[in-house]
Amino acid sequence: MNVQQPTAEIPVLIAGGGVVGLSAALFLLEQGIPVVLIEKHSGTSIHPRARGFDTRTMEIFRETGLSAPIREAGKALAPAWGIYRNSSLVKSISKRKANSKTSPVNMLGIQALLQMSPEFVARCTQDLSEPVLLEAVIKRGGTVMFHAELTKFTQDMNGVTAHILHRGTGEKTFIRSSWMIAADGAKSSIRESLKAKTTGRGSMGNLLNIYFEADLTDLVKGKEFSILNIRESWCRGMLCSINNSNKWVFHLHSADDDAHFSEEESKHRIVVLLRKAIGIPDLPIKIISILPWQPTEKVMVNMRHNRIFFAGDAAHVMTPYGGKGANTGVQDAHNLAWKLAMVIKGEASETLLDSYNQERQPIGKEVSARSADWADEYGLLSKGPMAIGPVVLTVLGAKLTATLGMHQLSTRLAMKHMGNLLGLPDYRYHSAAVLNGNTAKHGYDQALQLTGLPGTRLPHVWVQYQQNRLSTLDLVKSKWMLITGMQNGAWLRDVIETNKQKGLRIRLFSFGEQGELKPENASLQQAFGIKEDGAILIRPDGFVAWRSTGYSTELADVLGKLTGK
Structure with a gap:
């Protein structure tokens, strides 16, 4: 493996080489940010642990070209x-x-x-998925140091100094980084060192x-x-x-x-x-x-401590019931990577990073609580009527309403209890990184439909683009994107000017029968809730940052508010 020891300051150090740490490295590398990852064990996991990935995680892996390799690795299961x-x-x-x-x-x-x-969801145990992620990180130039244990760290206004013990040789070195991501698992030594405040039911058996x-x-x-x-x-x-x-x-x-x-x-x-x-x-x-x-519910109150960000089990320990542990962690890393990248590149102010905890902590808290609700008095998976009743009723209700032609109600019913189990992003972010939302709202906000509302994931629509059948999600590619109707001359002009002013590379796509994106079976209004002269602004993580039903001259101001610059 790539085991060189950097002497100069690096942008990001990742502590923990499991699914979440490797995913964080991959997403940062996709953004062009060099990373060093340290892992105290001698290699990737030898235990199966997590057994699969949900729909949203597979969407993210699809973006990095890993959806098919993950499915192939887990095909036996x-x-x-x-x-x-x-x-x-x-x-x-x-x-x-x-x-x-x-x-x-x-x-x-x-x-x-x-x-x-x-x-869709994919089966793949952790001992098989981690090598796939590791190979992708190495191919993209990431530095991975196994048998390297974080023994001590300090942080100041400019960065983090990490003391490393190389367990194979006994050598001690240090790494200086601008930022550190703690992905060191449920017993996170970093979290415990900081005496970070947590909530939750604790050990359940x-x-x-x-x-x-x-x-x-x-x-x-x-x-x-x-x-x-x-x-x-x-x-x-x-x-x-x-x-x-x-x-x-x-x-x-x-x-x-x-x-x-x-x-x-x-x-x-x-x-x-x-x-x-x-x-x-x-x-x-x-x-x-x-x-x-011990099946446990333990959630950090703040996933950011100055220059250190927490992700995965380090931030929110949950039971395995519902299969959300690794998935929530991968999605944490995906949410954080583009924000860190923009700050490191000077495209955004550090205030953008505050939105990480605002957006992800309520999600971790909610799914941890749901997962704990599925445990019985011994900490084992419960399958009693109280646990599965809402799911059964939801399935029956969704089927009945669909049969009666009440399709919108059917979707909302199914999303309420089944969306999260399948791993659809059934939530809406509220933070300064979303406009037209409610920044005063705190806590988990369930989204029963994905129709372009700011703070929700970009709607998936099958389109023809450059003679290829793609999902609108395939176009994100970890970059800013503006989707407009056919009346988009003013939008095109604004994008060019905004890119110049802000030093960004927002891409514009026109949606319609005569546009770049030719939809298979959805209108602009149905898909995104905008008119022919409207637009929807998509963040690099695929979530809607802002929506204008008709033309607006505010694009540059919107980007300024979102990035803090």
């Missing part, structure tokens, strides 16, 4: 859907028909949601993550599953699929009376328990690792 409950896997499998369709794409009532994005090998290929073929819940007097736990073949994880509620057993005795007891949970008494099982962990 792709058929694994469905949450079941029984006393053993054999009993659960015996009750199911082969090749039954359990993917969310087959759920009734959510067809409208599927049309809101060019992407004690579990053992048991990663093991057992060949169950023939048993589960055509009857793949995601999670099997077991709630018996002899066991409370969850069996999770990793590759639908020979690798699995069992999350076992850990009782206090296990403490007096030796490691070998504990392993033997666990193998016996796993065989019973699977339902095959003589099944050969190899334990790969046993890791204690």
Whole structure:
């Protein structure tokens, strides 16, 4: 790997080389910002951990060309859907028909949601996704230093000084950076060093993550599953699929009376328990690792501490239920990268960076709370009526209203409870980096439609552009963008002048049958809520910064307010 040790000050140091840290490095490199990433372990994760990416994360990876490689890396897990409950896997499998369709794409009532994005959720465990991200970072010129542990840091008005221990050699060095991103996980030493204030329910139970090998290929073929819940007097736990073949994880509620057993005795007891949970008494099982962990809800009140920004589990620890941990972290990094890049390049003032916490902290807090709501009294995934009731009612309501031709209501119903589960960005940002919004509003604001409202993600519309079929999201490419109607002569003139004044490179696209973007089945008003002489301004992260229903002379002033310059 690229292990040179920089001596001069660098723009951004990233502490933590998991999915979130690697994603932050990738997004900054896409913006042309050099980065150094340090990771205390010797390489990428050897544990599966996170098992997939939601729709919004896949949209972001699509932008960097990694959507297809991520899907390819996780293809073995792709058929694994469905949450079941029984006393053993054999009993659960015996009750199911082969090749039954359990993917969310087959759920009734959510067809409208599927049309809101060019992407969909993807299965891929963390031990397989991280190498894909690492390769992309290295190819783009990023510096990655494994076995490099952050032991101490200080910050001043101009930057951060990080003290590094190279664990392989014992050598100690330091790195000076203008900014640092803390992506060092749920037990973030950076967060703890700063004594950062947090909220949340804290630990919700004690579990053992048991990663093991057992060949169950023939048993589960055509009857793949995601999670099997077991709630018996002899066991409370969850069996999770990793590759639908020979690798699995069992999350076992850990009782206090296990403490007096030796490691070998504990392993033997666990193998016996796993065989019973699977339902095959003589099944050969190899334990790969046993890791204690605690499902936790813990959210930072402020994700920025002067020159240090927090992302992912370092900022908001959540249970794995709903699969939002890594996804929220990747989306944190994507939100932050373009803002840091503009400040570093001198295109924006540092006030733009205040919008990071304003926008992302409410999202982390909301999804952490939702995830914790799905945990039972032992910290395991609950599938009781109170947990799934709203989802069931939503699916039925969305299906009924769609059948009755009430399509807008159907979409809103589905978005309310299913949008977040599928990973659609069902929220609206309120900050100084969004105009026409409510900057006085604090907290999570759910968006039940994506129709061009400032603070929401750019609507996805299939268009023909330069003889290619693209999504409007494909045009963002981490840059500012203005979409107009056909009456856009004045807008074109304003863009040229604004780019000169602000030193930006805003791109303009005309939308219409005679425009650069020829829509397949949406009008300008339907897609973006603007008239033929209107425009919608898109930020480099694909969110709507400003909307003008008709022509306005305010473009330069708008950019000035958004960037603080």
